[in-house]
Amino acid sequence: MQKDNLKNIILGLFALLGVVIIGITGFHLLEGYSFTDALFMTIITISTVGFREVYPLSPEGKIFTIILIIFSFGIFAYVVTTFTRMLVDGVFRHYYKDNKMKRRVAKLSNHIILCGYGRNGRQVAVDLSDHGEEFVIIEQDEELIETIRENPDLMYIHGDATLEEVLRMARVDRARALITTLPNDADNLFVVLTARQINPTMTIISRASHDNSDMKLKRAGATNVIMPDKIGGQRMAKLVTQPDVIEFIEYIILQKSKDVTLKEVSCTEMHSDYEGKSIGELNVRNYSGANIVGMKKTDKSYVFNPPPTQVLSSHDQLFVLGTPEQIRSLKDILKNPRRNSPVTGQETGT
Template sequence: MRAIFGSKITTAFTLLLIVSLIGIIGFRYVSQYSWIDAVYMTVITMSTVGFGEVQPLDDSAKLFTVVLIIFSVIIFAYAISVVTEYIFSKSDPERLQNKRLQKIMNKIENHIIIVGYGRNGRQAADKLLAYRKPFLVIENNRQVIEKNQNEDFNFIEGNATEDEVLLAAKIKNASCLICTLPEDADNLFIVLSARQINKDLKIISRASQDTSYKKIRLAGADNVIMPDRIGGDHMASLVVVPDLIEFLDNLSIIGKRSINIEEVTFEAMFDDQKSRTIKDIDLRSRTGCTIIGYKSADGEYTVNPEADLSLTPGSKIVVLGRPEQINSLNKEFDL
């Protein structure tokens, strides 16, 4: 917040300084005033106090003065508005926060909405931050929002079971909804409402009970995750295939420089609609990454695809690589 105001105030005073310099130089050479008189004329012109001229102005000097007054009034008004906004923000920071959030919401689209900022919601947010995906969080607990308001994303305060809150989160323009609430009934209701509002929305929901799984799917969720079942399966796998599970865990470590797996669409890599084989793009020699999976436009998956497999529009590839190789991939295709 301070950085935002610091930038605005700097801009305002920089503009005032520039106009002042233009006024001084203009009066010095257009009206042939001395430097002291030029400074005096600039000050009284910009401040519009109405004092008389040092000496009569010719036509060119009058035109210059008119232009100077116009620009001065505009810049003064801007500077006053910035300073006033800063003063009011000191006494009402919530108002400023809401105003900033509204500006962001007016522009946001194709974003992800996370409902709930509990343990699962926080994990989802960390993952999306690592992959630099645009998202926001709907949270009903004011204390949770205040505790985490300095995070690199925005909160919408409200109950996501209400359509007004979902609409405030721009669900019509969103690409995905992640429901992480602990109560299955709440997740079910949100999924049902979200699907009615946005038919094309990808919905991922949490479920705690086996009986809720099918109900949430029928309500419109594309994927339903049961954290307790995943946790138990994961722990058992550490006994059966411990090295494999530890290896997979290392692939999914969250961090700004620890992304090891990336999904890339055909359209993100190529501007045209021309098909190419895996061998043609030669991804390993260009970036160091290895293609470990392929999803066709029809939704069919291929694990460890052959080099002669053709990549077509609408398809996706899954690549594996060290963090620096993933960065090289992103730079290569400007992802």
């Protein structure tokens, strides 16, 4: 709608300019006016301000003036009303804000792109904000964009996420992840295909509405495909069969408080002294208070409730349960050997 308004005002201005040129030319040829006098007569004629003529008009000049008024009045009124409506609706203010936002988004790197700001998209935005992630929203619906504009903390691109130029404006080439929550599976497929072609290494999460769409989206390049209806049905069934377990897990994962959280901790920055050592040798539970409840190994396999004898590798991902302070303590332990460490068996620096 914003682009249509700008297009309309530009077309109106060109039409008005054409009328002015015709008026200047006509008064010059029919009445012999100079350029300044012809311009003055044209402006007072099309604006109907009622000033007197520069010189008395000839019969031909009067007929030309009548025709000029008839054709120019509608164009002039259209330009004035369109311009006024754009001022009242804030189109110019939005245009300035959107361009300022584009320059801000152009500087992003290692961020997340969220395509769509419907019900699913809004929830994704809330959760990403809660985790302190930097993300940009792509949305083409004017009403939803207006809602996004009201939140100064949200970055956005007003456009169609299925178009390559819009994804490039969101810096998909430098993004680390993309989440597409569009309601149409075909649109999500276009987004996944385009994003994967531009950025082969990024994580892509796609929504799917139909059962046969998930495999197509994965073949197109989606890392994971989420079916909200299927997940919702499973959750409702689990709330009947295992209500306390589900509520406990949701409390840990979905809660907004900072009492306890489940986090991924990468071993890529683990100190070389700990390479090939077991969880028991690190004694992280006693030193940090955090619990390692799971692992993801180099071969993508998972280890649930790893025993103390489980050996660690710098390529492992740990799933850790604890308070934010306990998890920070565990990360520090992995990076820095402790004094009187059971692994090194000697005094080390903090």
